[in-house]
Amino acid sequence: MTNASALPAAAPWIVLKFGGTSVSTPQRWATIRALAASRRAEGARVLLVVSALSGVTDALKALCGLADVGARAAAAADIAARHRDLLRALGLDRLPALDAHLAELAALATAAEHDYAWQAAVQSMGELLSSTLGAAALSAQGLATAWLDARSCLLATPLPNQNERTRRLSASVECNADTALAARLAACGEVLITQGFIARDQAGRTVLLGRGGSDTSAAYFGALLAAARVEIWTDVAGMFSANPRQVPDARLLTRLDYEEAQEIATTGAKVLHPRSLSPLRDPRVPLLIKDTQRPELDGTVIGPEAASDAPSVKAISARKGITLIAMESVGMWQQVGFLADVFALFKQHGLSVDLIGSAETNVTVSLDPSENLLDSDAIAALAADLARVCRVKVIAPCAAVTLVGRGMRAMLHRLSTVLAEFGQVKVHLISQSSNNLNLTFVVDEATVDALLPRLHDLLLRAGALRAGDRALFGPSWQALYGAATAAPPPPWWREPAARARLLAIAAEATPRYVYHLPTLRERARALQALTAVDRWYYAIKANPHPALLAALAAEGFGLECVSPGELAAAERAAPQAARLFTPNFAPRADYAAALAADVPVTLDALHPLLHWGELFRDRELILRLDLGRGLGHHEKVRTGGAGSKFGLPVSDLDLFLRRAEALGARVTGLHAHLGSGILDPRHWAQVCGELASLADRIGTVAFLDVGGGLGVPAAEGEPALDLAALDAALLEVKRAYPHYALWMEPGRYLVAEAGVLLARVTQIKHKEGVAYLGADAGMNSLIRPALYDARHAIVNLTRPDDRADTLYQVVGPICESGDVLGSDRRLPAAAEGDVLLIADAGAYGASMASHYNLRKPAAETVLS
Ligand code: ADP
Ligand code: ASP
Ligand code: MG
Numbered sequence: 001m002t003n004a005s006a007l008p009a010a011a012p013w014i015v016l017k018f019g020g021t022s023v024s025t026p027q028r029w030a031t032i033r034a035l036a037a038s039r040r041a042e043g044a045r046v047l048l049v050v051s052a053l054s055g056v057t058d059a060l061k062a063l064c065g066l067a068d069v070g071a072r073a074a075a076a077a078d079i080a081a082r083h084r085d086l087l088r089a090l091g092l093d094r095l096p097a098l099d100a101h102l103a104e105l106a107a108l109a110t111a112a113e114h115d116y117a118w119q120a121a122v123q124s125m126g127e128l129l130s131s132t133l134g135a136a137a138l139s140a141q142g143l144a145t146a147w148l149d150a151r152s153c154l155l156a157t158p159l160p161n162q163n164e165r166t167r168r169l170s171a172s173v174e175c176n177a178d179t180a181l182a183a184r185l186a187a188c189g190e191v192l193i194t195q196g197f198i199a200r201d202q203a204g205r206t207v208l209l210g211r212g213g214s215d216t217s218a219a220y221f222g223a224l225l226a227a228a229r230v231e232i233w234t235d236v237a238g239m240f241s242a243n244p245r246q247v248p249d250a251r252l253l254t255r256l257d258y259e260e261a262q263e264i265a266t267t268g269a270k271v272l273h274p275r276s277l278s279p280l281r282d283p284r285v286p287l288l289i290k291d292t293q294r295p296e297l298d299g300t301v302i303g304p305e306a307a308s309d310a311p312s313v314k315a316i317s318a319r320k321g322i323t324l325i326a327m328e329s330v331g332m333w334q335q336v337g338f339l340a341d342v343f344a345l346f347k348q349h350g351l352s353v354d355l356i357g358s359a360e361t362n363v364t365v366s367l368d369p370s371e372n373l374l375d376s377d378a379i380a381a382l383a384a385d386l387a388r389v390c391r392v393k394v395i396a397p398c399a400a401v402t403l404v405g406r407g408m409r410a411m412l413h414r415l416s417t418v419l420a421e422f423g424q425v426k427v428h429l430i431s432q433s434s435n436n437l438n439l440t441f442v443v444d445e446a447t448v449d450a451l452l453p454r455l456h457d458l459l460l461r462a463g464a465l466r467a468g469d470r471a472l473f474g475p476s477w478q479a480l481y482g483a484a485t486a487a488p489p490p491p492w493w494r495e496p497a498a499r500a501r502l503l504a505i506a507a508e509a510t511p512r513y514v515y516h517l518p519t520l521r522e523r524a525r526a527l528q529a530l531t532a533v534d535r536w537y538y539a540i541k542a543n544p545h546p547a548l549l550a551a552l553a554a555e556g557f558g559l560e561c562v563s564p565g566e567l568a569a570a571e572r573a574a575p576q577a578a579r580l581f582t583p584n585f586a587p588r589a590d591y592a593a594a595l596a597a598d599v600p601v602t603l604d605a606l607h608p609l610l611h612w613g614e615l616f617r618d619r620e621l622i623l624r625l626d627l628g629r630g631l632g633h634h635e636k637v638r639t640g641g642a643g644s645k646f647g648l649p650v651s652d653l654d655l656f657l658r659r660a661e662a663l664g665a666r667v668t669g670l671h672a673h674l675g676s677g678i679l680d681p682r683h684w685a686q687v688c689g690e691l692a693s694l695a696d697r698i699g700t701v702a703f704l705d706v707g708g709g710l711g712v713p714a715a716e717g718e719p720a721l722d723l724a725a726l727d728a729a730l731l732e733v734k735r736a737y738p739h740y741a742l743w744m745e746p747g748r749y750l751v752a753e754a755g756v757l758l759a760r761v762t763q764i765k766h767k768e769g770v771a772y773l774g775a776d777a778g779m780n781s782l783i784r785p786a787l788y789d790a791r792h793a794i795v796n797l798t799r800p801d802d803r804a805d806t807l808y809q810v811v812g813p814i815c816e817s818g819d820v821l822g823s824d825r826r827l828p829a830a831a832e833g834d835v836l837l838i839a840d841a842g843a844y845g846a847s848m849a850s851h852y853n854l855r856k857p858a859a860e861t862v863l864s
Contacts, residue, residue: 037769052126468680755842778812
């Protein structure tokens with residue numbers, strides 16, 4: 001057993017839940033083992049919560065519906081065979097605990113009593129069986145794992161309006177942190193496995209938590225144990241902006257707060273059970289959703305912090321099977337107590353109301369099938385009772401389509417094209433939630449499948465779903481999972497000749513940055529080919545290597561500098577190139593020096609004009625504005641909006657202009673840069689339009705500089721920035737404002753893919769079941785993974801043909817736990833001395849390097 005070293009009593013818990021498809025094959029159990037071991041190695045106790053094997057709950061439910069005892073026995077035998085097959089595939093031949101559960105299932109199948117308690121007992125078998133298999137499989141693979149009966153921990157709370165059916169099959173549990181329970185579980189072992197979906201009632205009998213309830217179990221355990229986090233491992237990389245099986249263009253939602261995620265789950269996203277967030281909210285336990293088959297993908301993090309204050313639609317979801325009850329009555333609604341009488345009838349029939357729309361003579365409500373037992377008898381009985389007080393119309397089957405996002409009411413102006421689409425279908429009811437998080441349309445069920453992808457597309461086009469904001473949105477499902485239709489050309493270093501050259505360079509010394517000038521030139525020419533942009537500057541902070549500056553200057557790029565050091569480097573490497581000086585909070589002397597050298601200067605604050613006015617007398621100035629919002633792949637690269645130190649707020653514009661005028665200075669350029677790593681091609685046109693309308697107010701402006709931030713795909717399968725679409729969008733704005741020249745200043749886009757970091761494997765360590773791959777490059781050479789959670793692809797150059805079958809944490813030699821170059825990477829089994837290539841390292845690699853730990857950062861080599 002590998003997990004021998006004891007954890008301190010106060011070690012935190014991490015709860016990992018694996019859904020049906022995640023527990024159905026031996027490969028998945030190997031992944032579960034690796035993940036559990038890595039969490040254990042973080043110093044945490046691990047509780048695994050598992051679903052039944054995929055399809056087994058359905059099969060058990062079907063068994064419950066069979067009238068014939070022989071058929072039930074045969075169904076139980078099928079289910080038993082499926083588990084025995086998996087046991088064999090896991091390399092185990094006999095498991096008495098599994099036999100005992102299978103015997104219990106066989107007995108239940110032939111039992112005489114068929115009430116709800118029996119149904120619960122039968123359906124609980126799926127999770128009892130899968131967890132028993134799992135405990136044996138993990139222990140046999142060297143990770144000692146104790147089996148825990150979830151019913152000994154989760155006690156269902158009876159609710160006042162529950163009936164027998166919901167009490168047995170859709171129970172809920174009230175959870176508060178329970179230190180005694182945590183201590184009891186800690187005494188069982190360091191890695192535990194238990195069942196999702198099941199709990200006990202006060203009499204000790206088995207109850208279920210509702211279909212999909214294993215997510216809820218994980219949340220209950222997370223709350224009881226005050227866990228460090230709960231991880232939901234499933235068959236998609238997280239919560240998407242729509243059901244990805246229905247809308248392949250749906251975007252991964254990388255960060256959500258509890259309220260938004262709750263709203264998306266409640267309104268139809270099956271990936272997370274709607275009850276699984278409320279237990280975690282008070283104790284502020286974060287919840288992660290990840291793909292078991294692709295652990296390297298980012299996933300969704302749900303936590304207490306709102307990910308962004310700027311309103312955006314986050315998702316569109318749909319629930320089918322909605323029944324509407326329309327009630328007409330002339331002039332009755334205002335009468336005191338009338339509505340109370342009507343709703344009393346709903347209560348009496350055990351039906352819970354979801355949406356409500358009301359008018360002078362009509363009240364229409366919806367019944368949600370997930371909260372109701374919607375058999376036609378119950379509805380007919382309700383309708384008969386209602387008919388005594390009003391005219392009743394039952395409209396079914398309907399579907400509720402919901403747009404979810406914080407600040408929905410502030411977004412209505414962006415929804416005009418989306419709302420127009422509803423003109424094509426019959427809308428029975430519209431409801432806007434009082435928490436301002438959703439807008440729901442009830443339509444005929446038959447129309448919804450075709451409607452959803454269209455609405456999603458319109459939300460993207462209208463900028464209401466701000467997919468370009470990479471702190472909130474990841475790649476589309478299609479990009480992550482779709483057939484590689486238009487696979488991007490392979491990177492330069494994949495070619496055998498380039499590989500051989502890189503290996504030869506690495507043989508001289510590592511770590512080493514290598515820059516490929518042909519790739520740099522290719523990117524430069526692709527940008528120069530855009531017809532909308534009149535002048536290009538390279539933001540040299542991305543990589544000020546002289547050879548790169550010279551090559552870009554030769555391609556017609558000016559050089560945008562943010563410090564005297566950068567101005568000097570630009571001057572040395574490319575004396576002919578135009579320069580720009582765009583500093584932030586720089587001292588007075590920096591501006592004086594730039595002006596003395598006749599370099600155009602950008603101001604982004606009032607202070608320089610107010611306090612150093614003489615410096616700018618009769619000068620031409622560029623003004624950087626804050627358009628009130630930031631964008632980018634990480635909070636730390638957003639450069640606009642509240643919380644960002646960049647740019648003059650638009651509210652100070654008039655004051656700035658008056659002050660400039662008094663000095664005889666003229667604003668000839670307006671500038672805005674909202675952040676880095678933006679992949680939405682429409683972004684810069686939006687910025688351009690906003691700057692242009694402000695420039696029209698000023699009168700002296702000749703050019704608009706819409707900054708950089710052009711993104712490079714980070715995740716595998718993420719599509720590249722569509723330059724043709726970027727050009728088209730900019731041209732459209734230019735047609736409206738032909739009197740302004742357009743400037744752009746990319747950094748990363750030009751150099752990221754041209755550079756790689758070569759490192760050599762130093763040591764390999766297997767600790768607590770985790771494989772660490774040590775490299776001689778660390779965060780002192782490449783800080784982006786530590787600083788921005790940036791993802792760089794990592795390849796073992798020495799073993800191009802070996803199967804990538806080992807899950808590594810790739811780490812550097814720096815004395816910091818954050819010195820991780822890549823986590824959960826599948827690579828070929830490596831050996832000391834292997835050469836690793838860290839891709840897309842040409843931007844903000846060498847330029848951000850340090851001598852931390854007094855280790856020299858990687859040297860640089862240029863391939864021309
Ligand atoms: P598990 O068996 O692991 O609990 P589920 O089938 O319950 O998995 O949930 C995952 C599925 O949820 C996905 O495969 C997807 O089809 C569906 N789904 C529906 N809406 C969404 C959404 N907005 N984002 C992600 N997945 C969704
Ligand atoms: N096995 C149960 C179901 O299929 C619970 C779950 O998987 O979440 O509904
Ligand atoms: Mg599920």
